[in-house]
Amino acid sequence: MRTNPETPTPSRPAVATLPTQAPLAMWGGAPPRRARRPDTGGAAAKQTARLARGLVLPGLIFTILLTQIPFVVTIVFSFLQWNQLRPDEIRFTGWDNYAVVFTGPDFLRSLGATVTITGSAVLLSLLLGLFLAVLLDRKFRGRGLARTLAITPFLVMPAAAALLWKWLMLDSNVGMVNWSLGLFGIDPVQWNTNYPWATIVIVLVWQYTPFMMLILMAGLQSQGRDVLEAAAVDGAGPVRVFWSLTLPHLRPYAEIATLLGSIMLLQVFDPIAIMTKGTGGTKTLSYLLYERAFIGLDIGQAAAFGVIAVVVTIGFAMITLRSVFSIFVEGKVR
């Protein structure tokens, strides 16, 4: 493990490294070292800096209060025995709630469901998004319309999307998917009953493919035409150009798309609540939390699950961010 990820090279102005330092620090990386300001030396500059800090301070305090107080309260709650329907029996209970988290079967199962659902949905929508982005990057008549249509699923509210899929697409009587399968002589599939996991992943992929496509399309558009032309002149075919030039160029875009997609999909709730109710390996952490808090009415246990979920997520995010993602690892950036 590297202890000091940002060794500023003398030729590079220190200020330029700030944007990459900030996210690292946010994820628990090495504390950002005070950037050496260009030595202008004047008292006036110091005063400006002080004023700037003074102006930022209220916002900073507000943000800290807003984001950290709920978390601290959650930690406090996680040490209480507190069922909402038994308001007379709220009391401090030590590590009992955490014992339930670690000894019960729910947490690991739920963690597994979260990882597999998020992972598959992100990967599939990234691949599909890449495919669509490459197609829609070509010039053809009606491209604007095609792009708008392709983006639409991402604009549909998650709950509406889940209802749409439940009734319109996957319903075993009138659903369009089973009707289409019937055209090929395939028996109706009981999606929700027999394939709840696949049901959720299908809905999520449908919703998030446009998001991936958007980001990758921005990447494609920023690729210099001169490079592509030069490659063509050198005799590279379209497959070779795509493989050796376009894909490496898209890497940071794909990474940011994966990162944002994972963050959003980790919190997925609507299709699970509306379609599968957490059966068949679809009880993700967010649905489990909902169940403990609003069906189990057990605030203490829900808070303990929440705290552990946050710890696990931060740990996971830190490791992946610092090892896999080139955009967060200085030096790997093209």
Add this chain to the structure above:
Amino acid sequence: MKASPRTYMTSIALVGSLLATSACSSSGGAGEEAHLTIATVNNPQMQDMEELSSHFEEDNPGITVDFVTMEEGDLRAAVTADVASGAGQYDIVTVGAYEVPQWGAQDWLLDLTEPLQEDAAYDVDDILPPLRDALSVDGKQYAVPFYGESSILMYNKEMFAEAGIEISNNPTWQEVAEYAAELDTDEHAGICLRGKPGWGDLFAPLTTVVQTFGGNWYDENWDAQVNSPEFVEGVEFYVDLLKEHGESDPVSYSFTECLNLLSSGKVAMWYDASVAASILEDPEASEVAGQMGYTHAPVNKTEESGWLWSWNLAVPKTTKNADAATTFVKWATSKEYHQLVGEELGWTRVPPGARTSTYSIPEYKEAAAAFAPITLEVMESVDPTHPGVDPQPYVGIQYVPIPEFQDVGNQVAQGVADAIAGRTTVQEALDSGQEIAQTAGDKQK
């Protein structure tokens, strides 16, 4: 780890003050002008109430009404969280028979005894006595039934005639399974039963099946009986019937889904809430109006197996508009409201099972001839104190009125859903259900 008491108190106080400020800002001033927010379930009778609420607003200038309509499970979660935390988002809540006695005992609901009795025109004694008892704690009535129901077997008479089957008036579950096998064709399924996980979804009808098979959630000493042979037999029967002759994709199905399936003529039988009959008989909403027959809930070891349930209107104590809210509750459960529904929307859509006098309205008797008599008959013949074979330590048929039950029912229902899909067996699902139920039972001892 030691949490310092002061940090704990401070954070509680902080949260409290935050909640208090948000509560203040969200509700308007009391008095003449009042804006009522009603949380309700997405059943058709409630949607009728929303449609007709403009009449209430005309009669009561200054009061506006806003409906927040949710699915049963969501409503329960949202309202419980709101009332238990004292957030005060809703002025009127729709609460099931399961919650009213518990919430009344917690002192969360406004005592409606006096406002109801003071008004002679309202005629509170007209409300069905078993329901009034179920909604009262120590003689104080905390909620008013909007409609009441039992569970009955509904069947498509034309399909039965086509197949040449005579249905008996008090069918057993074995007979129903035989009918279902004969009626299961390519055009329609044999029977629709709820399979959506949730104690109020799957386990409402399933508990009555378990009880008539001789099983129950708890014995008299609050020891869980979830993996007893009788409980397992009942659930296995239900799951097998569902798998072999039930609707396709059962885990997606609860009341509303079955209602859609039945009213489009795609299934021959349905065992569910009696209130469905009034919608099935509405020609505008149903393709099978006039073709349906209704009979008692199927039985095995007991005489009757119907449940007793009511959806009720109650006023949480946190409301700032108690008077206006009470006025609305009285309006929506009055005899005049029943007349209004009949005249504006059709007599079959009058909320059933709440007032005795409803069953003597001539227009209602005529329009609801197919299902009104059986509804009243079943509701009067079920015994919520002893619905199963063995005695039970609580009052209630398809639910156990303890705070932990919705969690227990929900988790066991998820196991049963896995068994329906074949991911586990009924026995395995109920073995793990037994542990969950026992933990909850121990808290009642």
